[in-house]
Amino acid sequence: xxxxxxxxxxxxxxxxxxxxxxxxxxxxxxxxxxxxxxxxxxxxxxxxxxxxxxxxxxxxxxxxxxxxxxxxxxxxxxxxxxxxxxxxxxxxxxxxxxxxxxxxxxxxxxxxxxxxxxxxxxxxxxxxxxxxxxxxxxxxxxxxxxxxx
Amino acid sequence: xxxxxxxxxxxxxxxxxxxxxxxxxxxxxxxxxxxxxxxxxxxxxxxxxxxxxxxxxxxxxxxxxxxxxxxxxxxxxxxxxxxxxxxxxxxxxxxxxxxxxxxxxxxxxxxxxxxxxxxxxxxxxxxxxxxxxxxxxxxxxxxxxxxxxxxxxxxxxxxxxxxxxxxxxxxxxxxxxxxxxxxxxxxxxxxxxxxxxxxxxxxxxxxxxxxxxxxxxxxxxxxxxxxxxxxxxxxxxxxxxxxxxxxxxxxxxxxxxxxxxxxxxxxxxxxxxxxxxxxxxxxxxxxxxxxxxxxxxxxxxxxxx
Numbered sequence: 157x158x159x160x161x162x163x164x165x166x167x168x169x170x171x172x173x174x175x176x177x178x179x180x181x182x183x184x185x186x187x188x189x190x191x192x193x194x195x196x197x198x199x200x201x202x203x204x205x206x207x208x209x210x211x212x213x214x215x216x217x218x219x220x221x222x223x224x225x226x227x228x229x230x231x232x233x234x235x236x237x238x239x240x241x242x243x244x245x246x247x248x249x250x251x252x253x254x255x256x257x258x259x260x261x262x263x264x265x266x267x268x269x270x271x272x273x274x275x276x277x278x279x280x281x282x283x284x285x286x287x288x289x290x291x292x293x294x295x296x297x298x299x300x301x302x303x304x305x
Numbered sequence: 306x307x308x309x310x311x312x313x314x315x316x317x318x319x320x321x322x323x324x325x326x327x328x329x330x331x332x333x334x335x336x337x338x339x340x341x342x343x344x345x346x347x348x349x350x351x352x353x354x355x356x357x358x359x360x361x362x363x364x365x366x367x368x369x370x371x372x373x374x375x376x377x378x379x380x381x382x383x384x385x386x387x388x389x390x391x392x393x394x395x396x397x398x399x400x401x402x403x404x405x406x407x408x409x410x411x412x413x414x415x416x417x418x419x420x421x422x423x424x425x426x427x428x429x430x431x432x433x434x435x436x437x438x439x440x441x442x443x444x445x446x447x448x449x450x451x452x453x454x455x456x457x458x459x460x461x462x463x464x465x466x467x468x469x470x471x472x473x474x475x476x477x478x479x480x481x482x483x484x485x486x487x488x489x490x491x492x493x494x495x496x497x498x499x500x501x502x503x504x505x506x507x508x509x510x511x512x513x514x515x516x517x518x519x520x521x522x523x524x525x526x527x528x529x530x531x532x533x534x535x536x537x538x539x540x541x542x543x544x545x546x547x548x549x550x551x552x553x554x555x556x557x558x559x560x561x562x563x564x565x566x567x568x569x570x571x572x573x574x575x576x577x578x579x580x581x582x583x584x585x586x587x588x589x590x591x592x593x594x595x596x597x598x599x600x601x602x603x604x605x606x607x608x609x610x
Contacts, residue, residue, distance in 0.1 A: 183477045187470075198465050201368040201472030206361040213358055217533070218365040219526040223378040223516070225578060246352040251570050251581060264578045269565055269585035270523035272352040276359070298363070302371065304419075304465060305378050 182207065185233055186297035193229035193261050197301030209293040210237065211281040216298050217274055225266045227301040230254075230277055233294035240278040241298075245271060353533070364530040366492050369408065370469055372499025373415035379517040381506040383420035388413040389498070389609045394432045396610070400440060401543040404487040405608045407436035407475065408494030415468055416502060423458040430454055430471070437475055440487065445474035486541040489534050493547055494608055496531065500524055501605040504598040512594055521597070522587045525558040550604045557597045563587045 182205035191199055206214055220226055232239035238259040243252040251273070252263050277296060367375065389409050397406045414429035434446040450467060457463040479488035500521065507517045531551055538544045565585040572579045 183473075183481070187473070198370070198462075199469045199473070200371045201469040201476075202365055203473045203477055204363040204365065208360060212360045214361040214363070215357055215359040216363040216365055217352065217530060219367070219523070219530060220581075221367075221375055221520060221523055224371075224374065245568050245581075247567060248355070249568065251568065252579065264576075265570075265581060266578060267581045267583070269583045270520075270526055270563075271565070271568065271581060271583070272526050272529065274352055300365070302374060304374070304461065 182295040182297065185295040186231075186299060189233075190229050190231035190297040190299050193231060194227055194299055194301035197225075197227040197264075198304055200300045200302060202300060203297070204299070205295055205297040207293055208232075208236070208277075208279045208296045210279050210291045212279055214277045214296060214298075215274060216277070217272065218300065219270060219272050220265075220267045221270050222267055223305070225264065225303045227262055227264050228275065229262045229299045229301070230275070230296070231261055231299075232279065232296045235292045235294040236279055236296070237282050237292075238280075239296055240280055242276045242278075244274045244276060353529075364533045366496050366527055366530050366534065367499065368469075368472055368492075369412035369415045369495040369499070370465065370472065372412055372496060372502075373419050375520050376416060376499065376503050376506065376517070377419045379503070379506075379520055381503075381517055383417070383422060384506065385417075385422070385425060387502055387505050388417070388425070388429070391428055391432050393609060394435055397436065397439070400487060401490060401546065402608075403436045403439045404479075404490040404543075405494035405547075407433055407440065408491040408496070409498040409605075409609055410436060411468070411472055411475075411491075412495040412498040412502070416499075418461070418464050418468060421461065426464065427451065427454055427458070430467075433471070440479070442475050442478045445478050446471055486538040486544050489538055490543055490547055492534070493531055493551070496524075496527065497601065497605055497608060500601050504601045507598075512589060512591060518589075518594070521594075522561060522563065522589055525561060525563060528555060528558055550607060554597075554600055554604060557593065557600050560593045560596075561587055561589045 183203065186203055186205050204216055208214060228241075228243070230239055230241040239261075240259070241254050242250050243263065243265075244250055252265070254260050254263070275298060277298065279296065282292070389406065393406070397403045410429050410433045414426050414433060417425040417429060430446065430451055434451065437446045450471060454464060454467055457467075476488045476491065479485065479491070503517055503521050507515070507521060510518070512518050528551070532555070535544050535548050535551065539548070563585055564587070566583045569582040570579050571582055
C-alpha cells in the first residue's frame with residue numbers, strides 16, 4: 157500500500173496536469189485563431205473544442221432561430237490536415253459539406269423556422285498506411301457567431 | 306531501508322517525468338487523446354437518432370448573448386425592473402446558487418447592453434464578477450474587464466466582444482478545472498433568464514403572428530439540448546436539483562406540438578449566405594402559454610430568490 161500510494165497520487169497529478177494543459181491550449185487556440193474566422197460576426201460566447209487525431213470525429217448539436225444570421229467556424233490546429241465538416245438536419249439531409257467548397261472553415265446561414273442542426277466534424281487521415289505512432293493530433297474548435305441587428 | 310531509498314530516488318524521477326510529459330502536451334500534435342468536455346449521453350430525438358462514432362459530442366445552448374439577441378430581434382423593449390436585482394447578490398453563497406446567478410446576471414447584462422443601457426451593463430458586469438470571484442474563477446472577469454467596459458461604453462461592438470469573451474472564459478475555466486456541472490448550471494441559469502425575460506415581455510399579447518411568442522415556443526428545441534447536457538452529469542447533486550425544475554418545464558412544453566416542413570437550402574450568390582427555407586407551426590393555446598409563463602417564473606424565482 158505504502159509503495160503504491162505515491163504512484164497513484166502522481167498518476168492522478170499527471171492526468172490532472174495534462175488535461176489542464178490540453179484544455180488551456182485549446183482555449184488559447186480557439187481565442188487566437190478560430191475567433192478571427194467569426195469576424196465580422198459576433199462570437200456568441202460558447203466555446204467547444206477537443207483534441208482530435210486523424211480519423212476521429214466530433215459532433216455538435218445546436219438549435220438555430222429565425223431573425224438571426226449565423227456563421228459557423230470550424231478550425232483545426234496546424235498539426236492537422238484541413239478539417240472536414242458537414243451540417244445535417246433532422247431528416248439526415250446534408251445542408252452543407254465543406255469538402256464541396258474547397259475545405260472552407262466557415263459557413264454563413266440563416267433559418268426561416270427554428271431548426272435543430274447537427275455538425276459533424278472529421279479529421280481526415282493523411283495516410284491510412286501510417287503507423288499509429290505517426291498519427292497527428294491537435295485542437296479542433298467549433299464556434300458560432302451572429303450579426304447584431 | 307532499500308525500499309525507502311528506492312522510493313526517495315524514484316519519486317523525483319517520476320515527478321520529472323510527469324512535468325516533462327505535461328509540458329510536452331502543450332505542443333499537442335502527436336497522439337494526444339485528451340478531451341475537453343464530456344458530453345456523450347445517449348440520444349432519442351430524430352436529430353440525435355443515429356449511432357454516433359464521434360469521440361466528442363457537444364450540445365450547444367443559446368448563450369446569454371444569443372438569448373438577449375433573440376429577445377431584441379423580436380421587436381421588444383428594455384424593461385429594467387425585469388432584471389434580477391443587484392441587491393440579491395449577497396444571497397448567493399453556495400456554488401450552485403453562484404453558478405446559476407452568474408448565468409442569470411450575464412444574460413441580464415447582455416440584454417441591457419443590446420439596448421445600450423451603459424450604466425446597467427457596467428453594474429451587472431460587477432455583480433457577475435462577484436459571482437465569478439465566489440466560484441474561484443480568477444482570470445475571467447477582472448478589474449481590466451470592468452475598466453475596458455467603462456472606456457468603451459459607447460462602442461457596442463467592443464462591449465459585445467467583452468461580454469462574449471467573459472462568458473467564454475468563465476465557462477472554459479469551470480470546464481478546465483473539472484467543474485463541468487457548474488458550467489452546465491451557469492448555462493442553464495442564463496437560458497432560463499432569457500426565457501423569463503421573453504415570457505414577461507410577451508405579456509398578454511395575442512399568440513398568433515407574434516415573434517416573441519414564436520421564439521419562446523422554439524425553446525422547446527433548446528430544452529432537448531438542456532436535457533442532454535444534464536444527462537452527462539446526472540450523478541451530480543446540483544444537477545439533480547436543476548433537473549427537477551427542468552422536468553416541470555418539460556411537462557408544459559410537451560403539451561405543445563411543433564410541426565415543421567422540410568428544409569430547402571437556397572444560396573444567395575451575392576452575399577454567399579444560405580437560407581434554410583422552411584415553415585413551422587405550433588398548436589399552443591393561451592392556457593398552455595400562460596402555464597408556461599408561470600412555470601418559467603417559478604423556476605426563475607427558485608433560481609434567484
